[in-house]
Amino acid sequence: MRQDAVRGHLDGLLLAVLESGPLHGYAIITAVQQRSGGALELRTGTIYPALNRLERVGLLAGSWQSAGERRRRCYELTEAGRRTLAGERTAWQEFTAAIGSVLNPVTPPGATA
Template sequence: MRPDAIRGHLDGLILSVLEAGPRHGYAIIEALQLRSGGVLDLPTGTVYPALRRLERAALLSGAWSVVGGRKRRTYTLTRAGRHALAGQRTEWTEFSSVVDAVLRPVAGGQA
């Protein structure tokens, strides 16, 4: 998958993997990769700036914790983040339906 294919959708993807509960940054990357069947193998340079941006927007709350003896920033979805995720899902459903309707072959070659 082309890296620019997720542009505009990364926030929703991150919010979605945090819906199940708090995760640290690398665990978010792993969850995205796992849930996408390995297709989304996003670099830290893509995910961490998005996490900081989502935290500044109050869609996530972050806290330092020790995981396996290492200090890590753990992110949790906020109430506003849950609301934003619901909106992202609605937008995605509408967008994917429109794109599907346009890309689907038309019988008889009609426009």
């Protein structure tokens, strides 16, 4: 799948994979890839700026955690993030319904209803 296909939907993807609980950056990348059946491969240069921005605007809360001798930043949804995710889902359903009605019309083009 083209990398630019994710553009405009990245926030929703990140919020969705964090819905079940806190994850660190690499785990977020892995979760998106697994949920998409390998179709979506996010790069660290793409997700970390987005995670930082979502944290800055209050949709995510981040905290440092130790993993052995390494520290990693874990992110979790805030209440505002949960509300935003619900809105993203509604917007996605409306978008896919509209596109679907054009690409797969109930009445074939040229037919009279």
